[in-house]
Amino acid sequence: MTRTVDVVVIGAGVAGLSTALGLAATRDVLLLSAGDGSTPWAQGGVSAAYGEDDPLDHARDTDIAGAGFCDLRNVRALVEEGPQRLAELIAQGARFDRDDDGSLSRTLEGGHGRSRIVHAGGDATGAEVHRALRSALQLTGVQTMDGRTIGLIKSDSGRIVGVLVETGTEITRIDARAVVLATGGVGNAYLASTNPPTVRGDGIALALRAGASVVDMEFVQFHPTALFTGETGGQLPLVTEAVRGEGAVLRDMHGRRIMAGRHPRADLAPRDVVAREVEATMRRDGSDHVWLDATSIAPDVLRQRFPTVLASCARIGVDLLSEQIPVAPAEHFLCGGIRTDRDGATDVPGLYAVGEVAATGVHGANRLASNSLLEGLVFGRRVATALTLDLPATDHGHSHELALNHDREPERVRAILTKYAGIRRDGAGLNAAADELEPLGTGPLATVARSVIAAATTRQDSRGCHWRSDYPHSDERWDEHIVVRLDKDDRPTTRQLLHATTQ
Numbered sequence: 464m465t466r467t468v469d470v471v472v473i474g475a476g477v478a479g480l481s482t483a484l485g486l487a488a489t490r491d492v493l494l495l496s497a498g499d500g501s502t503p504w505a506q507g508g509v510s511a512a513y514g515e516d517d518p519l520d521h522a523r524d525t526d527i528a529g530a531g532f533c534d535l536r537n538v539r540a541l542v543e544e545g546p547q548r549l550a551e552l553i554a555q556g557a558r559f560d561r562d563d564d565g566s567l568s569r570t571l572e573g574g575h576g577r578s579r580i581v582h583a584g585g586d587a588t589g590a591e592v593h594r595a596l597r598s599a600l601q602l603t604g605v606q607t608m609d610g611r612t613i614g615l616i617k618s619d620s621g622r623i624v625g626v627l628v629e630t631g632t633e634i635t636r637i638d639a640r641a642v643v644l645a646t647g648g649v650g651n652a653y654l655a656s657t658n659p660p661t662v663r664g665d666g667i668a669l670a671l672r673a674g675a676s677v678v679d680m681e682f683v684q685f686h687p688t689a690l691f692t693g694e695t696g697g698q699l700p701l702v703t704e705a706v707r708g709e710g711a712v713l714r715d716m717h718g719r720r721i722m723a724g725r726h727p728r729a730d731l732a733p734r735d736v737v738a739r740e741v742e743a744t745m746r747r748d749g750s751d752h753v754w755l756d757a758t759s760i761a762p763d764v765l766r767q768r769f770p771t772v773l774a775s776c777a778r779i780g781v782d783l784l785s786e787q788i789p790v791a792p793a794e795h796f797l798c799g800g801i802r803t804d805r806d807g808a809t810d811v812p813g814l815y816a817v818g819e820v821a822a823t824g825v826h827g828a829n830r831l832a833s834n835s836l837l838e839g840l841v842f843g844r845r846v847a848t849a850l851t852l853d854l855p856a857t858d859h860g861h862s863h864e865l866a867l868n869h870d871r872e873p874e875r876v877r878a879i880l881t882k883y884a885g886i887r888r889d890g891a892g893l894n895a896a897a898d899e900l901e902p903l904g905t906g907p908l909a910t911v912a913r914s915v916i917a918a919a920t921t922r923q924d925s926r927g928c929h930w931r932s933d934y935p936h937s938d939e940r941w942d943e944h945i946v947v948r949l950d951k952d953d954r955p956t957t958r959q960l961l962h963a964t965t966q
């Protein structure tokens with residue numbers, strides 16, 4: 464079966480929904496989804512600098528958290544266009560929490576110099592953003608379809624002209640003038656992640672297979688405080704950083720504060736710093752978790768602000784109001800991804816990427832908290848604007864299908880990536896990972912894992928969320944981005960690209 468539309472958007476999270484909404488009035492759009500991604504799970508909020516806050520302060524905090532490795536022009540687009548996108552979301556019906564005087568409540572999270580995180584339902588921001596965007600989409604003529612995209616179609620002239628979608632036992636071919644990948648991160652390539660199972664790096668594998676470049680794949684962010692449930696794999700509940708924003712502190716097995724004296728912002732240091740300290744504490748104490756102590760926060764505040772976290776804690780029999788809760792780091796967010804310009808264009812004509820799967824450089828080497836829902840809103844609109852202004856012409860030439868191979872041993876791939884490309888890495892481990900991945904085929908998970916390993920092996924310094932114990936310092940000789948592409952045998956090759964410092 465074959466269908467034809469102007470634009471196929473793959474992924475129905477904040478990025479895909481924003482893109483589809485922005486195109487609804489001008490283009491014939493089909494939105495594909497393999498189920499809910501990370502968006503409805505987002506807790507803490509959306510960052511936005513408005514009023515007495517200055518977008519340039521937000522940009523500065525973003526670049527500091529990103530270890531000075533951000534694309535500053537794109538960061539400016541993020542922070543300057545963000546408040547407008549947020550206002551439109553509110554106009555579309557999103558209900559954010561408000562103070563008694565009616566103004567939006569704003570809280571603090573790690574790495575932010577001031578309270579600029581707006582939230583909904585206390586700690587259920589993603590669910591509200593998702594609900595509002597989906598409701599708005601229902602009022603448009605955008606068609607939707609459930610199914611997993613398993614391949615892209617490329618014309619002989621090198622343009623992406625469609626997709627292959629698996630629905631049950633059927634495979635549908637959809638021809639399009641442009642394809643937008645909005646497939647989220649790579650959480651399910653690791654054993655334990657805060658991401659749901661649908662988020663497994665398919666977009667990265669599809670883009671690589673189509674000949675596109677991915678970049679900054681070594682910068683995989685680990686959240687320092689996933690709830691330690693005793694499970695060693697699957698999706699772990701998150702304890703949002705906003706709990707620390709309200710005053711909670713991390714403690715080791717002996718009750719000592721972990722972050723005191725380790726960073727000027729202590730428990731609200733950027734995520735990579737906190738995750739590394741937590742990992743080092745666990746290693747030193749031989750424990751599989753540390754403690755988060757929120758008992759100094761008034762119970763009413765905890766009940767009102769963190770109903771989701773309270774419920775997760777209750778499910779494992781701990782009470783956030785009166786006792787310390789067990790937490791441990793888990794894979795959380797991919798800072799790198801498919802290399803795009805500010806309007807989502809990849810280096811393959813007809814192929815675009817947006818949201819967590821894309822790398823515009825706004826996260827640098829480490830994402831600032833609550834910047835990624837904002838990224839989806841801002842860059843989703845930018846891609847839609849670009850494709851409204853200028854949609855590639857239909858390519859009537861011959862084409863060929865680039866279907867993904869099957870992963871033969873997903874659990875093995877996950878175990879290897881988790882063991883060797885977690886918070887702490889070293890050359891010997893990364894080489895072992897490459898060897899162990901070698902016989903495991905060229906399915907999407909194996910391709911994602913190889914890309915992370917290749918980038919992490921190449922980068923011989925430490926910065927942001929890439930930390931190598933054999934090269935523990937940041938080295939300006941590595942002020943270069945690692946770009947990964949696939950060779951003719953579908954194996955990653957890397958090249959280095961100088962980091963642009965222009966604003």
Ligand SMILES: Cc1cc2nc3c(=O)[nH]c(=O)nc-3n(C[C@H](O)[C@H](O)[C@H](O)COP(=O)(O)OP(=O)(O)OC[C@H]3O[C@@H](n4cnc5c(N)ncnc54)[C@H](O)[C@@H]3O)c2cc1C
Nearest residue numbers: 474475476478497500501502507508612647818819835836
């Ligand atoms: C627990 C948690 C808490 C978070 N808290 C915050 C927060 O407070 N603030 C913040 O800014 N960010 C937060 N984040 C990060 C943020 O939620 C994500 O980065 C963001 O939602 C990603 O949006 P996205 O649209 O790019 O992808 P996603 O929302 O992950 O959506 C991906 C979509 O792609 C689809 N898909 C994937 N592969 C295929 C395929 N092969 N075929 C078809 N469809 C496919 C999925 O089905 C899904 O619809 C959090 C993340 C998690 C997991």
